[in-house]
Structure formats: C-alpha cells, structure tokens
Amino acid sequence: MEAEPGVRETPDDTALLHAHAAGDPYAFAEIVRRHRDRLWAVALRTLGDREEAADALQDALLSAFRAAGNFRGESAVTTWLHRIVVNACLDRIRRRQSRPTVPLPETDITPAPVTDRDTAMDVQQALQQLAVEQRSALVLVDVQGYSVAEAAVILGVAEGTIKSRCARGRARLAVMLGHLRNPVGSGGVPSPNSAEAATGAAANRKEGGA
Amino acid sequence: MTTFSDADFDLLADFVGGALDGTPEADDVRRLVSTDEAWAEAYGALVTAEVAVRDRLTALGAEPLPVPADVAHRLNAALQDAVVAPRPGAPVLDLARAREARRHRRQRWAIGLATAAAVLICGGFGVPLVVSGQHDKGDTVTSNADGGGKGEAAPQSAPSPVGSGGTRSSIRSDAALVASGQDYGPGTVGQLAKVSPPAAAMAGEGSGNADTSKSGKPEDVPAELRRLRDPVARAACLNAVVGEYGGQVALVDYARFEGQPALVVIVDGTRLGAGKRLVIAVGPDCGIGGAIADELYRGVA
Numbered sequence: 001m002e003a004e005p006g007v008r009e010t011p012d013d014t015a016l017l018h019a020h021a022a023g024d025p026y027a028f029a030e031i032v033r034r035h036r037d038r039l040w041a042v043a044l045r046t047l048g049d050r051e052e053a054a055d056a057l058q059d060a061l062l063s064a065f066r067a068a069g070n071f072r073g074e075s076a077v078t079t080w081l082h083r084i085v086v087n088a089c090l091d092r093i094r095r096r097q098s099r100p101t102v103p104l105p106e107t108d109i110t111p112a113p114v115t116d117r118d119t120a121m122d123v124q125q126a127l128q129q130l131a132v133e134q135r136s137a138l139v140l141v142d143v144q145g146y147s148v149a150e151a152a153v154i155l156g157v158a159e160g161t162i163k164s165r166c167a168r169g170r171a172r173l174a175v176m177l178g179h180l181r182n183p184v185g186s187g188g189v190p191s192p193n194s195a196e197a198a199t200g201a202a203a204n205r206k207e208g209g210a
Numbered sequence: 211m212t213t214f215s216d217a218d219f220d221l222l223a224d225f226v227g228g229a230l231d232g233t234p235e236a237d238d239v240r241r242l243v244s245t246d247e248a249w250a251e252a253y254g255a256l257v258t259a260e261v262a263v264r265d266r267l268t269a270l271g272a273e274p275l276p277v278p279a280d281v282a283h284r285l286n287a288a289l290q291d292a293v294v295a296p297r298p299g300a301p302v303l304d305l306a307r308a309r310e311a312r313r314h315r316r317q318r319w320a321i322g323l324a325t326a327a328a329v330l331i332c333g334g335f336g337v338p339l340v341v342s343g344q345h346d347k348g349d350t351v352t353s354n355a356d357g358g359g360k361g362e363a364a365p366q367s368a369p370s371p372v373g374s375g376g377t378r379s380s381i382r383s384d385a386a387l388v389a390s391g392q393d394y395g396p397g398t399v400g401q402l403a404k405v406s407p408p409a410a411a412m413a414g415e416g417s418g419n420a421d422t423s424k425s426g427k428p429e430d431v432p433a434e435l436r437r438l439r440d441p442v443a444r445a446a447c448l449n450a451v452v453g454e455y456g457g458q459v460a461l462v463d464y465a466r467f468e469g470q471p472a473l474v475v476i477v478d479g480t481r482l483g484a485g486k487r488l489v490i491a492v493g494p495d496c497g498i499g500g501a502i503a504d505e506l507y508r509g510v511a
Contacts, residue, residue: 010495011503019500025293026443030498032289036282041275054281058288065292123266142267160229167227167260168220170267174259177266 013077021069028065035078038144039085045139046089048128053089060088075153082146083154086136093132126176134169137162142170222249226256380452381459389464391431394474394491400511402463403476403487431464432471434494438464447473447497454502455480455488467491467506486510 011019011027013034019027039060043053064084071080127135140151141162148166152159174180221230221239230236242249277285394402438444448459457480465474472491480488489511493504 011498011501015501016498019498024446024498024500026437026446026498028293029286029289030495032285036285037276040277040281041271044275045270050278054284057281058285061285062288062292065289123270138267142264143271145268145271163227164224164229167223167229170227170260170263171219171223171256173263173267174256177263179259179262180255 014073017068017071017077020065021071028068031077031081032061035081038078039081042082042139042144043085043089045124045127045143046086046132046136047092048124052092056088056092057085060085063088079150079153082140083156086140086154090132090136123173123177126173129176130169130172134165134172137165138169138173141166222252222256223260226253226260380449380457385459386461387464388461389431391465392463393466393469394472395468396507396509399467399474399489399491399507400509402461402474403489403511432466432494434471435464435473437494438473438496443497444473445497446500447492447502448475450497450500450502451475451477451490451492455482455490457481457488460487470506472506482508482510484510 013031016024016027016031020031036057040053040057043057043060044050047053047056060081061084064081067084071077075083127138130138136155137151140146140154141148146154148159148162151162155162171180221235224230225236225239225243230239239249243253244250438447444462448462452459455477457477459475460478461476463474466472467474471494473493473496474489474491477488477490482488487510489507489509490502490505491507492502493506495504496502498504
C-alpha cells in the first residue's frame, strides 16, 4: 500500500454559497449546519422568546436561501447571515411593538450594596428590558463576542453607534442587575448640559458615536 | 447622594464605553470627572459596574445554546421544501410528460441501455442505493423514479462530472455498493481494493434483494453518511472523485476511516494509479459544491 498524505479541502462558506446559487441542492444546508447554533443564539437572545426566535430564524434562512444570488462577497457569509437574522428579529420586535424600556429619569450612580443583587433580575430578563437597539448591539458584541466592527456591519450602523449603544445598554443593565443603586430621585450634580457654558458639552446628544 | 439625569447618565456611559473617544465631549466629561467630586464618584461606580455587567454578559454567551432538535427539524424541513419548490419563473412541470420520461428511463435501465449504472440493495437499510452513470445530461437515474418523491421536482440536478468529458461512464457497470461500517486504517483499507465486486451485488431496480454478506448492519453505518445515501448526493461525490483523478468507480463502501465516517471508494484506471487501484476515503461532505471537499485518505493498492 503506497499511501499518499490525505488532503482535506473543505469548501469555505463563500464557495458553498456560490455552489448553492449554481444549483447545488446540499450547499446551503451545509452552510446552515455550520452556523445555525450561533444564529439561533442571536435570535433567541435578541427576541427572548423561543417560538418567535424559531419563526425569525426560519424566515431569515429562507430569505437567505432565495437571496444567495445577490450575495456580493463584500462581507463574510456568516456576517451576511447574521445581518439577515438580526433584521428578521428586529422586524418582529417592531411589529409587535414590544415592551417599553425601563425609564430611568433620575439615576443614582452610587455602587449598590451586595444585598441588592439578591433581588436583581436575571441577565437574560434584563436584556429584554433594554431598548431593542441597545439589546441587539450587546447581544452581538458582549454576548456573542463579535467585534464592534462586525456588529456595525451586521446592524448597518457606524462603529461609534455600536459603542454608544453597548455603553448605554451596559449602564442600564448595571442598574437592573443590581451593580448600581436604584434611582432614588433626590439630590443631583451639575449636569454637563446645565454646565455647558463651562464645559462646552453638547446639549442634545441623542446617541453617541461619531 | 449622586443623582443624574438620563442625558448625564448616557453621556457618562458613552465616555466609559469609549464612544466619545476623540470627540470634544470626551474632553468635557473628562474635565468634569477630574474636577467635580460627584462626577468622579459616579465615574468610578460606573466603571466598576460596567466590568461586572460585561462579565455577566460574557458568561451568558459562554453558555452553550444549540438549536433545539425540534427547531432544527423544522428548519431542515423548511429548507428542504424550499429546495424542491420551483423557483419563480421556472417552467411548469408537465406531469404526464415527466411520467413518460421516467418510464423511458426505467426501460433503458431494464434492458441495459442506460450507461453503466449499478444498483445494490443495501441490506438492512431498506433503501435502494443507486449509482448513476448518466451524468453527462444531469439526468440521474434513481430507483424510485415513479415514487413521486420530493427529489423529482428539484430544480437542481447533480453536478456534471469534471474531466470525464461526459462521454463515458465514471462508474463501472459492475460497480458495487457496500455498507460494511468497518473502521479502516491505512494498513487495512487496501484489502478492500483486492475484493472484486461480487456478481450478487448487481441487483435489479427495486428488487429488494440484498447482499447481506457484504452489507453491514444499519447501526454499523455512521449516521453522518446519511446524506451520501441519497443517490444524487452520492453521484455528486463520485463525480467529484473521478473528475479529480479520472478512472471509473469500482466499489463504494459506507464505512469509517480511522474512526471517522467515510465513504471508501475504489477507482480503477486513474491518472495516479499507474495500473493500480486508487483507494480513497472521503468524509460526509464529499460532493458539496461539486468538489471532493472532504478527503480523509488516498493511496494505491
């Protein structure tokens, strides 16, 4: 027996997507097999509901299946798939006009005592209380481990916007999870808005991210 | 007591999260933090809390969250339906003509005019395993041609062979399909090449006969090879092998190679064999994208 070293040449996602577009009936299923767990995690953590996540993932994958011919290779296939899945989730959230975010008109920034954490929300529950823009950014970056740049491509916004959504989302989660004291609505500090003459800070900044 | 408005809270959060880096606002907040005790206290608290939140979110992401089996099944079914559904603008299938065409194909098969196809009913599977030689027209012969299965309406056909010219079969007429489930290694896989395809391996279409002496128990065959039990998928794999190395497939065994699920293929007359048989072990992804894709072992014997 004269053995030659075996060569493994697993087609990459792009090759599989092109094969699918060319009519290979198995190529797309292979792409799904590779990425479905991560896509499922994103859908479930963004929507917070198993059935909704299953519906969104199915819609998204069928959409990707049909739109494969439009894939231009400007991003990785997995990024492209995530964008379709996240958009499907956001569409569902907007359609159902989900629960409003927890209003935090006056927020105490004092560190919370340990005992506060006994009654703190589960992190998954707390995520669902965030504005959907903050939640989807945090799910991608902090939970799923995507870079800010990748999350920006997936969500179709600037990197600075992702940073801002994540930062503000984390700050609100810190309150909900008991890492910062709950609002007590008294006292105050000079706001950069009220002290703008002294500081020059922008008064009506809606969302950070240059 | 330190109380911020929403706007202050967001601004401080942006600062802590780096969203203000390089902007004038960052300098403003930095000045406040360094000169105002309340802002300094708030900044310190938020930095600490943010680290804790990041840790919890990271821990959440570390929890495995595989697709539940029922959801996976549902996705597979939906995608399979999508595969067999006619694409927009696709010609409408004339069922009467399709049945007639299938009947002609069966007749060609039955009288041996179909080019080099071999069928072995694999014992224990209850599923006819078919190797098609008619690749040049993308017209894969299947043993359940009148079954009305989903594969009939599939808009896609098996990939054409690469390098065979499509003028002669890539499958020997007496090629055999075996499902031994055996775990081969480099020292043992060559034995398979010394086995001539048994005459009993040739079976009529849908005869239900099985060469059980050559077939393993169903449980011996790795489940990962299920995809390659589909005639179209298997044909795509074998076409890829022959397209790469030339020759004709003489034997296919659903088995393992060094513990990994493998389709072991014996090919005669290859460019590499120099008169010897090529033994190649391929994994479950063989044929995807029209390529071997998943070669585990290659040798001559």
